[in-house]
Amino acid sequence: MDAVVVGAGPNGLSAAITLAQAGRSVLLIEGGETVGGAVRSAALTLPGFTHDVCSAIYPLAVGSPYLSKLPLERHGLEWIQPPLALAHPFDDGSAAVLSQVPDETAGSFGASEDDTEDGRAWLRLFLPLATGWERLAGAFLGPLRPFHDPFLMARFGLTGMRSAEALARGRFRGFRARALFAGIAGHSFLPLDLVPTAAFGLVLGATGHSVGWPQPAGGAQRVSDALAGCLRELGGEIVTGWRVKSLDELPRSEVVLLDLTPAQLLRLEGARWPERYRRQLGRYRYGPGVFKVDWALREPIPWRAAACHRAGTLHLGGTLEEIAASERSSWDGRESERPLVLLGQPSRFDPTRAPAGSHTAWAYCHVPNGSTVDMTERIESQVERFAPGFRDLILARHTMDTAWLEAHNPNLVGGDINGGAATLAQLFTRPVARLVPYATPDPRVFLCSASTPPSGGVHGMCGHFSAKAALAVMRV
Numbered sequence: 001m002d003a004v005v006v007g008a009g010p011n012g013l014s015a016a017i018t019l020a021q022a023g024r025s026v027l028l029i030e031g032g033e034t035v036g037g038a039v040r041s042a043a044l045t046l047p048g049f050t051h052d053v054c055s056a057i058y059p060l061a062v063g064s065p066y067l068s069k070l071p072l073e074r075h076g077l078e079w080i081q082p083p084l085a086l087a088h089p090f091d092d093g094s095a096a097v098l099s100q101v102p103d104e105t106a107g108s109f110g111a112s113e114d115d116t117e118d119g120r121a122w123l124r125l126f127l128p129l130a131t132g133w134e135r136l137a138g139a140f141l142g143p144l145r146p147f148h149d150p151f152l153m154a155r156f157g158l159t160g161m162r163s164a165e166a167l168a169r170g171r172f173r174g175f176r177a178r179a180l181f182a183g184i185a186g187h188s189f190l191p192l193d194l195v196p197t198a199a200f201g202l203v204l205g206a207t208g209h210s211v212g213w214p215q216p217a218g219g220a221q222r223v224s225d226a227l228a229g230c231l232r233e234l235g236g237e238i239v240t241g242w243r244v245k246s247l248d249e250l251p252r253s254e255v256v257l258l259d260l261t262p263a264q265l266l267r268l269e270g271a272r273w274p275e276r277y278r279r280q281l282g283r284y285r286y287g288p289g290v291f292k293v294d295w296a297l298r299e300p301i302p303w304r305a306a307a308c309h310r311a312g313t314l315h316l317g318g319t320l321e322e323i324a325a326s327e328r329s330s331w332d333g334r335e336s337e338r339p340l341v342l343l344g345q346p347s348r349f350d351p352t353r354a355p356a357g358s359h360t361a362w363a364y365c366h367v368p369n370g371s372t373v374d375m376t377e378r379i380e381s382q383v384e385r386f387a388p389g390f391r392d393l394i395l396a397r398h399t400m401d402t403a404w405l406e407a408h409n410p411n412l413v414g415g416d417i418n419g420g421a422a423t424l425a426q427l428f429t430r431p432v433a434r435l436v437p438y439a440t441p442d443p444r445v446f447l448c449s450a451s452t453p454p455s456g457g458v459h460g461m462c463g464h465f466s467a468k469a470a471l472a473v474m475r476v
Helices: 010-021 102-107 113-131 133-140 150-160 164-171 175-188 197-210 221-233 262-267 275-282 306-310 320-331 376-386 402-408 461-473
Strands: 003-006 026-029 084-089 095-098 237-239 255-258 289-297 311-316 341-344 359-367 394-400 445-447
Touching: 003 010, 010 026, 010 221, 010 255, 010 461, 084 175, 084 306, 095 102, 095 175, 095 197, 095 306, 102 113, 113 133, 113 164, 113 175, 113 197, 133 150, 133 197, 150 197, 164 175, 164 197, 164 320, 175 197, 175 311, 175 320, 221 237, 255 461, 262 275, 289 376, 289 402, 306 311, 311 376, 320 359, 341 376, 359 376, 394 402, 445 461
Parallel strands: 003 026, 003 255, 026 237, 084 311, 255 445
Antiparallel strands: 084 095, 289 359, 289 394, 311 341, 341 359
């Protein structure tokens, strides 16, 4: 056996596929009964309702320099693009939107002089990034390395290496454009007054304009199953239901790649890490967790703003000031009374998710790492705020706190779905500062999880680059 990969999340799968593409024999070991890690589906509420257990929307998958090149459609994956990537409703019944038609986004800010200027400012900011997405993705989604388009990267760096709050206030005058950008930057899990939260807003906003924010037909499991199909087609072997506790139990192989975070790495038996490396791993910082609710609904959510009915994803958080306060709370160890709620309504665009006439929806908010507070009421209050009558449609609900998430997937430490805080200090040097961030002190062991560059998100690039690093030391 040339290589063993432990953990069949999107990064473990991508690492195994990259090795198999190079002609190497690969064994992929997964502790769960199905592949996928945080990319899985299940009947969480009622029979006939398909819910995505963790991740659900995949702009970075379709925009990934690696995953986008794999023949996933041949293995049963179909992408659904809602008419709008994102809608962000407000208390006055309006909504700002993120659309693959940039002018539609610009026009959603309103008709006042300030709003019209915000539309022009939005286009000046995002059009160069959206049209240059493939080149930008090649630089941003990976470790630090030479970049072939210095002008585009300079444009990105000058605006992205700021806080989202500073960029929003500096570029936009009206509350709608500021809030739309703040909600997108909120996916960073960082306080919006920290650098580099603007970079997250720019990257995800650019994907919305260039490749959309799609969902997989039939549920998230279809993404993982398609990746597994690619691996098997290349001759790779997958074993599920094997939770690895020690390196010594693995079959003999030239290299081992671990889709694990530092917390699991420190608990792994048979790994004889130097004390200095153990201390470095112990200092690794995890970010806020999430509290998630899945609903089975008798009807679609009755949004007040018309645009919300056309959007796959919704950000329910009101103004920039509200969103900034919410994200600061979870970072500082407090549950927000009015959290930024990220919501998806997949059955609007995919009728296979629920019985005829019924619907599914999910929502989550950020909470302190390890929080045990039940956020159901606060999340549903935010939905009701923008969709009066929502609670009357609930047939059943399923909730997940941080402990549930970590028990379901040990990589989600304290409910952190990003594999660690993506602070400036940990963005490119995660989990520790090394010339090759995927390498460990053991020359045959590599890390391939979201705790390596380029951080969280379903893009497969952590696994792909880790496999490239492993291939560089393997015998020809």
